Amino acid sequence: MSAPQIPAGQVELRRADRDLLLRLLAVDTVSPLETGVLSDGLWQAQRAYAAAAAEQGFVVARHEAPTAADLTGTGVPESVRRAAADPGFLACQPSLVLRLGPRRAAARTVMFNVHLDTVAGLEPVREEADRIHGRGAVDAKGPAVALLAGVRAALETEPRLTDRVTVLIQAVAGEEGGAMGVFGTRPLVRAGFTGRINLFCEPTGGRLLDHCTASMTACLSVDGEDAIDDRPGAGHNATVLLGYLAQHLAVALSAGTAGGQVCVAGMHTGDAHNRVYGSGRLLLNLSYGTPEAGRALAAATEQAVAEGLASFRTVFAGRPGFARTATDAAAVTRLEWLKRDLPALTPSADPVARALLEEHAGLPRWPADEPGFTCDAIWMQGVPGAHTAVFGPGDLAANRAHAAGEYVDVADLERYAAAIGRVLVQFSRTES
Numbered sequence: 001m002s003a004p005q006i007p008a009g010q011v012e013l014r015r016a017d018r019d020l021l022l023r024l025l026a027v028d029t030v031s032p033l034e035t036g037v038l039s040d041g042l043w044q045a046q047r048a049y050a051a052a053a054a055e056q057g058f059v060v061a062r063h064e065a066p067t068a069a070d071l072t073g074t075g076v077p078e079s080v081r082r083a084a085a086d087p088g089f090l091a092c093q094p095s096l097v098l099r100l101g102p103r104r105a106a107a108r109t110v111m112f113n114v115h116l117d118t119v120a121g122l123e124p125v126r127e128e129a130d131r132i133h134g135r136g137a138v139d140a141k142g143p144a145v146a147l148l149a150g151v152r153a154a155l156e157t158e159p160r161l162t163d164r165v166t167v168l169i170q171a172v173a174g175e176e177g178g179a180m181g182v183f184g185t186r187p188l189v190r191a192g193f194t195g196r197i198n199l200f201c202e203p204t205g206g207r208l209l210d211h212c213t214a215s216m217t218a219c220l221s222v223d224g225e226d227a228i229d230d231r232p233g234a235g236h237n238a239t240v241l242l243g244y245l246a247q248h249l250a251v252a253l254s255a256g257t258a259g260g261q262v263c264v265a266g267m268h269t270g271d272a273h274n275r276v277y278g279s280g281r282l283l284l285n286l287s288y289g290t291p292e293a294g295r296a297l298a299a300a301t302e303q304a305v306a307e308g309l310a311s312f313r314t315v316f317a318g319r320p321g322f323a324r325t326a327t328d329a330a331a332v333t334r335l336e337w338l339k340r341d342l343p344a345l346t347p348s349a350d351p352v353a354r355a356l357l358e359e360h361a362g363l364p365r366w367p368a369d370e371p372g373f374t375c376d377a378i379w380m381q382g383v384p385g386a387h388t389a390v391f392g393p394g395d396l397a398a399n400r401a402h403a404a405g406e407y408v409d410v411a412d413l414e415r416y417a418a419a420i421g422r423v424l425v426q427f428s429r430t431e432s
Contacts, residue, residue, distance in 0.1 A: 033177025150420025
């Protein structure tokens with residue numbers, strides 16, 4: 001008797017699946033790092049997700065909030081440290097681990113990671129015949145629901161799947177808001193909830209991305225004295241100084257770094273027209289593909305800031321109204337790293353796992369000439385015996401993730417579910 005066929009084409013998103021997604025979308029799970037508002041939304045969403053997964057045989061392996069101990073070590077963004085000063089913050093940021101099958105070594109385990117927190121800007125939840133709208137529809141509540149549909153398809157194809165395979169699902173907090181997974185995914189990885197194959201459910205257009213950049217955030221702040229508009233030279237003009245540095249850094253760092261990008265981001269000094277602001281700040285977001293590239297980019301940024309300050313002094317020293325700012329520029333300007341020293345994910349060297357995903361399960365690779373992005377998969381870097389990739393339905397830009405009008409096409413979720421089913425069935429048939 002020939003082996004059952006693996007799921008092909010699309011796996012139907014059933015009425016119960018759609019209803020689960022609509023319920024998850026209706027729950028506010030916006031990261032408090034974006035709004036400052038604490039709620040129990042993640043507890044609610046994760047319990048609903050666990051209940052749906054239980055119908056397929058999943059059990060809860062862990063469901064708890066992070067602790068202060070999870071924020072030790074390098075790589076914790078300053079914004080997270082500040083937020084965690086309120087004990088209520090960590091208490092409302094739980095992460096859930098579900099397990100299907102008995103506890104097994106990572107070599108016979110597949111792990112999926114999906115985040116249920118969202119960015120700010122709640123969207124009206126509505127369903128159409130072929131499309132579902134709402135905050136998190138594509139990033140990443142929709143993929144979370146399709147993941148369960150894919151597991152169901154695998155079980156229907158291979159009823160004895162769990163005799164050979166254990167499936168873990170991490171349904172985490174702390175992906176959005178700049179948290180970088182430090183209190184969601186990172187503690188779960190450190191606790192050993194990983195597998196030989198580890199797929200992070202982020203929108204990739206159904207393509208395998210086996211490398212992820214990390215990012216660091218630099219803050220240039222000016223702390224000088226204000227002045228009135230009738231005597232602008234009496235104070236420090238942070239607007240002109242930071243504006244000059246923004247342009248200087250855009251040019252000096254324009255070459256970026258291998259596998260990463262440089263973003264000259266937000267700048268603010270004030271809003272009024274009739275005063276000179278002596279204080280303000282400029283933010284830079286800098287991504288990199290390897291730790292070595294990150295260190296080189298940090299050094300280049302620090303050098304570029306020093307050169308920009310020197311250039312500013314030369315250009316503005318003799319100009320009326322700016323002489324004091326030019327003279328004191330270096331003294332009133334500070335470079336602070338709000339986030340740095342995060343790992344970056346590089347491709348693993350597991351030919352069997354790669355062949356299983358790409359050749360046997362038929363998952364296409366991310367184009368070599370298309371830039372990758374940053375996500376929680378960075379915490380899998382260096383985990384022994386782990387092959388990790390980012391793989392999900394939809395597109396961050398096209399599906400308006402993080403923007404008004406976020407949606408996901410049902411057909412994309414169904415194709416994704418079929419792909420998940422193929423991965424699990426193929427893994428169950430792999431001996432090594």
